[in-house]
Amino acid sequence: MSAPPSTAAANGAVNGVAPSAAPSAKGSHPSGDKRFKALDATLKRNRFQQDALIEILHKAQELFGYLEEDVLLYVARQLKLPVSRVFGVATFYHLFSLKPSGKHTCTVCLGTACYVKGAGELLAALEAEFGVKPGETTADGLLSVVTARCIGACGIAPATVYDGKVAGKQTTEMVLTCARQWQAEG
Amino acid sequence: MIDLQQLQDIGQQERDRRKPVRIRCCTAAGCQSSGACSVKEQLDGAVAAADLGDRVAVAGVGCMRFCGRGPLVAVDHEDGTSQLYEGVTPENAASIVGTLQGQPTTATLGDWNHPFFAHQMPIVLENSGNIDPERIEEYIAVGGYQQLYRALHDLSPEAVVKEISASGLRGRGGGGYPTGLKWATVAKMPGDQKYVICNADEGDPGAFMDRSVLESDPHRILEGMAIAAYAIGANHGYVYVRAEYPLAIAHLQTAIKQAKRLGILGSQIFDTDFDFKVDIRVGAGAFVCGEETALIASIEGKRGNPRPRPPYPAQSGLWQSPTLINNVETYANVAAILRRGSEWYARIGTEKSKGTKVFALTGKVENTGLIEVPMGTTVRRIVEEMGGGVPGGRQVKAVQTGGPSGGCIPAHLFDTPVDYDSLLALGTMMGSGGAIVIDDETDMVDVARFYMDFCRSESCGKCVPCRAGTVQMYELLDRILEGRATERDLASLERLCVVVKDTSLCGLGMSAPNPVISTLRYFRHEYESRLRSPMAAGHGG
Numbered sequence: 194m195s196a197p198p199s200t201a202a203a204n205g206a207v208n209g210v211a212p213s214a215a216p217s218a219k220g221s222h223p224s225g226d227k228r229f230k231a232l233d234a235t236l237k238r239n240r241f242q243q244d245a246l247i248e249i250l251h252k253a254q255e256l257f258g259y260l261e262e263d264v265l266l267y268v269a270r271q272l273k274l275p276v277s278r279v280f281g282v283a284t285f286y287h288l289f290s291l292k293p294s295g296k297h298t299c300t301v302c303l304g305t306a307c308y309v310k311g312a313g314e315l316l317a318a319l320e321a322e323f324g325v326k327p328g329e330t331t332a333d334g335l336l337s338v339v340t341a342r343c344i345g346a347c348g349i350a351p352a353t354v355y356d357g358k359v360a361g362k363q364t365t366e367m368v369l370t371c372a373r374q375w376q377a378e379g
Numbered sequence: 380m381i382d383l384q385q386l387q388d389i390g391q392q393e394r395d396r397r398k399p400v401r402i403r404c405c406t407a408a409g410c411q412s413s414g415a416c417s418v419k420e421q422l423d424g425a426v427a428a429a430d431l432g433d434r435v436a437v438a439g440v441g442c443m444r445f446c447g448r449g450p451l452v453a454v455d456h457e458d459g460t461s462q463l464y465e466g467v468t469p470e471n472a473a474s475i476v477g478t479l480q481g482q483p484t485t486a487t488l489g490d491w492n493h494p495f496f497a498h499q500m501p502i503v504l505e506n507s508g509n510i511d512p513e514r515i516e517e518y519i520a521v522g523g524y525q526q527l528y529r530a531l532h533d534l535s536p537e538a539v540v541k542e543i544s545a546s547g548l549r550g551r552g553g554g555g556y557p558t559g560l561k562w563a564t565v566a567k568m569p570g571d572q573k574y575v576i577c578n579a580d581e582g583d584p585g586a587f588m589d590r591s592v593l594e595s596d597p598h599r600i601l602e603g604m605a606i607a608a609y610a611i612g613a614n615h616g617y618v619y620v621r622a623e624y625p626l627a628i629a630h631l632q633t634a635i636k637q638a639k640r641l642g643i644l645g646s647q648i649f650d651t652d653f654d655f656k657v658d659i660r661v662g663a664g665a666f667v668c669g670e671e672t673a674l675i676a677s678i679e680g681k682r683g684n685p686r687p688r689p690p691y692p693a694q695s696g697l698w699q700s701p702t703l704i705n706n707v708e709t710y711a712n713v714a715a716i717l718r719r720g721s722e723w724y725a726r727i728g729t730e731k732s733k734g735t736k737v738f739a740l741t742g743k744v745e746n747t748g749l750i751e752v753p754m755g756t757t758v759r760r761i762v763e764e765m766g767g768g769v770p771g772g773r774q775v776k777a778v779q780t781g782g783p784s785g786g787c788i789p790a791h792l793f794d795t796p797v798d799y800d801s802l803l804a805l806g807t808m809m810g811s812g813g814a815i816v817i818d819d820e821t822d823m824v825d826v827a828r829f830y831m832d833f834c835r836s837e838s839c840g841k842c843v844p845c846r847a848g849t850v851q852m853y854e855l856l857d858r859i860l861e862g863r864a865t866e867r868d869l870a871s872l873e874r875l876c877v878v879v880k881d882t883s884l885c886g887l888g889m890s891a892p893n894p895v896i897s898t899l900r901y902f903r904h905e906y907e908s909r910l911r912s913p914m915a916a917g918h919g920g
Contacts, residue, residue, distance in 0.1 A: 306742050
């Protein structure tokens, strides 16, 4: 599909995934969940254009924490896109998560500069103490460990991101201290 | 509608409101993560407390380049001298203000004459670290947007293309394709609707110059894109930027808003019939989207799958329209070339690589940060003089350039001048400008496996050679690293390198074997020393 943005609206029901249970055309989700209202605002701002799918998924993930099936279905209906296409895009990009993540997230950068300065040891230390590999969350749901492909903080390698806050020149002790604190706070 | 007089007035007002002493505090992402925002607060507080507000101003500026020693603070005095402070903490920041009243400071004094700075030639980074990236007035005060005005009023689109061609500028994203030629190709295409795209999907691990330019001088990119749009006949631009760079996105958004407000972006810019608007598209973490056809697919809201070329984006790109795609650093050169002339630019650098290149110098090296050097500077100067060599008395072994698509330059070839063609001859490439120093503690087979792991997980899966080949090469490298491999495995690896290189669909696959080929070329003994003897292999299977 390659229509220019202005005419991309009215070709919804293809591939047999027609929006069957479509709610009132541009209305909100039947659940009444307020977060859908916020999502609607973003949809409207993008004039329901299909090429804005990635922008909308970013917003949805920001609102819901992850992309649950219901949200993907809703986005597909609102943009009049096949669910397969929305699911395809959501699974293609690394930053979209289809699983809920922990209360806190520790991102270890695995860019080359961080790697040669010992980012692997940071991950090993987290795994040894909390039993989580990259992409996993602790059983208590408090800590998710993920890796990044380079956050561009190479000048202060090795770098980590604690709940969105970048920290440079990290040691295993610093990483563990932060994670332990999160666990202690519950 | 804004005209030249108003533009110059804004610049003059900005220069007039400057206080005699200016304290610059780096608030780019690197320093910010080391506490630069609190440092700036402390500086602001100290200036107010000492009642120096009418004489001293504190400015949050972009990257001052010496990232490894951040947060950085510079004090510019009335007499034109300037002091640099390194590793400033919120605790000792106030004492820097104290020096203005003759008190001692506990902050560490840096050195502007340090080889790290002395060998640099800032063109792309000329405003970086000097201006506040969140204020368009500061960009205008250093001559910003005047070249766009001049292009629109005094130059024909053909003349702009000619000037860029004459400068010898080549694409800074890695390929090194002549920029003027690319512009001329898109300009010649028929059709009313054309697009310009700025590729800010800086996925190459170890490179962060594009992030830094966007954070530190975003208007420079907008001006470069607008000039390009005028030259090729486009009226709509996109900046495709990684989601991993939130500060760059924020600064770019601010810049677009400010430029629109002044009428520098929008309709009938500078009272001409030229319209131009810019939208931001935020990536979602896919390395392959740095490839131009994948990037276009991603802007269209699809999976970032590349497609075969031709047709090239210049012929059929975004929504099938002729599209110009250039890298951040390429656009950052445009206004400077128009301002100072193509002859000036063409005098910098080597015969076939003109101008400067920004490198992100990182890894096992004493001084880390961004350096902008003329093309043709030797690797030795970059690593040993500017970088200060390897810390801890270790030996430098190689420099890796070009990321997962590149290769390494071994220490015995450090006298090679850095330009597009010399690096290709060594089996590596310029890439986007990551330069990662590797010391003798680092295992080259491990480095090769690291990059193959990267390519394996970043392969989009569309074509078989890349999807399956990178997995097989990774397994073979893993075997070698763990001492389970034989001569035959090494031979398979070498064969696969050729197959994947020759048969993959896009640049990701075609260049994925490069780190292996390069490390095999210079460090073959590290591979061979890990092989099992054929005899043992016969028993072990």
